[in-house]
Amino acid sequence: MKVRSRRIAARRVGTAGALAAIGVLAAGVPADAASSLSVKLSEFKLAPAKRSVPHGRVTFSVRNTGSTEHELVVIRTNKKASQLAKGGTASEKGAVGEVEVGQGRTKRLTLNLSKGHYALICNIGGHYMAGMRADLTVR
Secondary structure, three states, X not given: OHHHHHHHHHHHHHHHHHHXXXXXXXXXXXXXXXXXXXXXXXXXXXXXXXXXXXXXXXXXXEEEOOOOOEEEEEEEOOOOHHHOEEOOEEOOOOEEEEEEEOOOOEEEEEEEEOOEEEEEEXXXXXXXXXXXEXXXXXX
16 A cells, blocks of 8 residues: 555656646646736826736736826836936836826736846936836846
8 A cells, every 4th residue: 555655646746746847836827927017107106016026927007197198118127216317318228118108098018027126117208307217126
């Protein structure tokens, strides 16, 4: 009986390992399941609901509650969001995606993000300098 019990246990471990290898967790959720992050834009604030998200596919739900057009630019950088100034705008070096959002609208932006630091900014005419920026950690 001991030999049979060990084989069954080995099969169970083997199956779990195989499922993990193909990206399925014990709960049946794919390992690279998308996460979401709500971001609120207004004059002159950029407010993500969370300051960190898991790596992989991330869907930003960007809502503009302001009275003018705003944008969300996602930049992979080692610099803090407040340190990107270049004149009256921010450097967009390392940008991985962006979306422009009209007054009172909501848009989605889905990106595949690797681990690291990202700056979230609005770079429309003086908005960055007015404080529309935030840091995001992808873990």
